[in-house]
Amino acid sequence: MNEQTFIDPVSLPWLAVEFAPGVGLAALAEPVPGGSIHLAFVEEGTVIPAHTHPADEYVHVLRGELETGGRPCDPGTFWRTPAGTRQGPHVARTSVELLTIRLGPMGEFDGGA
Numbered sequence: 001m002n003e004q005t006f007i008d009p010v011s012l013p014w015l016a017v018e019f020a021p022g023v024g025l026a027a028l029a030e031p032v033p034g035g036s037i038h039l040a041f042v043e044e045g046t047v048i049p050a051h052t053h054p055a056d057e058y059v060h061v062l063r064g065e066l067e068t069g070g071r072p073c074d075p076g077t078f079w080r081t082p083a084g085t086r087q088g089p090h091v092a093r094t095s096v097e098l099l100t101i102r103l104g105p106m107g108e109f110d111g112g113a
Contacts, residue, residue, distance in 0.1 A: 015027075021046070022046030022092070023040060023041070023048065025038045032103055035103050036102050036106070037099070037100070037102075038099075038102075039099060040100055041098075044095045044096075048088055048090040049088060050089045052084055052107075053083065053084075053102065054104060054107040055083050055104025056082055057080070057087075057102045058101040059099070060078045060098065060099045060100075061076065061096065062097040062098060063075055063097040064094040083104070
């Protein structure tokens with residue numbers, strides 16, 4: 001299909017993340033096989049332990065205050081994490097909305113990396 005498409009995030013199904021209570025994801029697109037562009041909502045007080053992914057990941061903070069790896073991240077903060085690189089922990093200081101692009105599968109959550 002060669003046409004521009006629009007997605008209303010309000011109409012998207014939000015999926016709970018089993019290994020991270022307090023996190024919800026809404027898929028926007030699949031830029032590469034197994035990859036994802038998605039919105040993530042993280043409830044205030046949620047902690048996602050340090051972990052790795054087998055694909056490069058790009059994150060932009062849209063709303064709220066998050067701390068990742070000890071660094072405060074306010075709206076507008078953008079970071080890139082190469083495949084296999086330890087990231088986090090991510091701590092939601094307030095409710096947070098993120099735009100995340102992952103260039104491959106998320107893989108098994110590896111909180112012990």
